[in-house]
Amino acid sequence: MFEPNWASPPGDTIARLAAAGKTSIHDLAERIGFEEDLFSGIMEGRVVISDEIADALSSELGASRQFWIERYNQFLGDRARLAGSAPTEELSRWGQSFPVRALRELGWLPKGSRGERLSEDILSFFGCDSISGWNERYSAGIGQVAFRTSFAFETDEMATLAWLRIGEMQAENLTLAKFSASNFKKRLTELKKLCALKRPELFFPKLQQACAEEGVGLVSSKAPKGCRASGATWTSPNGNPIILLSFRYLSEDHFWFTFFHEAAHVVLHGTDHISVDGADPSPLGASVFEDEADIFAQDTLVPADLRDEMLNAMPTRPHARRIARKAGVTPGIIVGQLQKAGALQPHQFNDLKRRYKWEGSTKLPVLSHPRKYS
Template sequence: MTLEPQWASPPGDTILRMMILADIDECELASRIGISDDKFQKLMEGQLEISASLANALSTTLGSSERFWRKRYAEYIHDNRRLELAEKKTDLAEWSKQFPVSSLKKLGWLPTHVNRKHIGSEILNFFGCKDLHDWNSRYSSGIGAVAFRTSFAFEANELSTLAWLRTAEKDTENINLPSYSASEFQELLPYIKQLCAYKHPSIFLSKLQKACAETGVALVTSRTLEGCRASGASWRNANGNPIILLSFRYLSEDHFWFTFFHEAAHIVLHGGDHIDVDGTDPSPFGYQNSEAEADTFSQDILIEPELRAKILRTSLNRATIRSFARKAGITPGILVGQLQKLGTLRQNQFNDLKRRYRWESDPHVPVVR
């Protein structure tokens, strides 16, 4: 089922992401495209028309075509007008049917026993919004932009993804973090790999969260809702602190640790605002290379390139896998997962070496199976 977006995303959402990727700040971009600071603010908010000359300047400075920028503005204006009409006749009960209500109840994010007539209000409460207009406005950016990053039309299951992201937003609302230090976070990552040795998520997660928090990064784990296929996501909160959300998708150690370092890579290399969803292109606005870069970053932390090259030249069995895992500073199961990802091992080889998890009552922390 394809639905029209329930908000109007201003051109500034796209511009901001591409500024991060291009490592350009607002003052520099305003100067390079030839507009004043006041006009630049209006551009970001969708109040300044993207003319042919401005579209050309954006294309030259940030990338994408002139046609893309003209179309981006036109779609924003169209969505604004459509929403003005839609908000007047949107029924809260119909809106709430788009969400995985039973899954939200099961995981404890909606009251279990709630009158059907009040479901819409409870979902608004979950999102911290007073009405649909507030919800539309709030989630036109922030985690809304993360969840609906690939287009301006979306499928119903992406609302499940948005609800999953909201769980992390709620969990981090009252966390006091120091200012984010990119250099400290990047320097920390090779040492974080040592936590792979811990068997139980309840042990390594608390240590991982503490280490990340000391550099200004919040790490949250949360079980996904029905319809959400996400493994991980990263974005920045209002204070500029990166948030990493992991789902323990596939409930195996190799996938968890690879995804953590993959999301860390997007923060270090690309500034965040990323989500890894099965079956979709996770690269916003044509930056396909960012996924390959994040994969390589994660692989190189887990197994240094020189050692990986040696492993790939070796005939592998249980003994050699365990030996190489010790040299890499990871578990045999993580090494197996990496070699399967590289195609060196088949997907059904040595899977018994992997630590597996299962969900019990806590929707944030699984247990060893």
């Protein structure tokens, strides 16, 4: 039977997130507006994390209200077990905070497990021995990538964290050179030539190998239901940047734009990052990084001089094909750029885009049959 062998108070997670944000515990307490005694009690687990306290922690450190409440409840459960009371209910409730059905559908969790066994399976998936260990590990690193983004629903955090974990496991199997931001940046213009290859099983391995030669790990995985991420970046324990892509929307224009957007975060910002639809990026200032990454991706796909030509003419299919030839990309990518700029409506010229579909493997989609649009 699974038995955590220590009780980690909420302060352990608070301290790690504060340190990751380069904020001292004293400054954090002042920013939240808590008295010293109250904040010490929260850190040590002597004070119940109420909705109000959870909201304050969420506002300053990220993660949801539910995360902080569950973090406190998990501490109580571990402490009770160590005192001789089995934390079965707390353990089961922790497991149910994950989108279990979605993870099973992708084959990431075995079917049929319930209660404590389910929590054990989830811990095994994350490579952890206890809930305390899970909290410690995922209050930083790729966990911080998920929890530092404001989601509309708490389940999104756990679904996204599971997706990041799959990327983490894939990246562990890559052989990567020493990372050089300048060399990787120089290589990116060359890499867009791979968009000429139609099928993901042809272009993605070449793209992955080229990134590995510059010290960047590139992996992809279908995202579980509840995860709205297009891409993410983080730094591995060995110091190599990792880029994870989900092929969200299953279209070539979105895939290549997302790849270069995430690559921009690697070469320009060097920070952990995630692109999530409908999310409010945090910490403060992240919107500036997002704008810079968008511009970088746009300029890589369509250089500035061609961009003016692309936008200043009447958008037609021949025009999209002509600009694509000059830019060294596909007409579908140009259509995506025209739509993003508002020169085309979202439904226009989509017949020029290559589409993908998930079929069997959850690592890479396959080329779908072209569809015609009115």
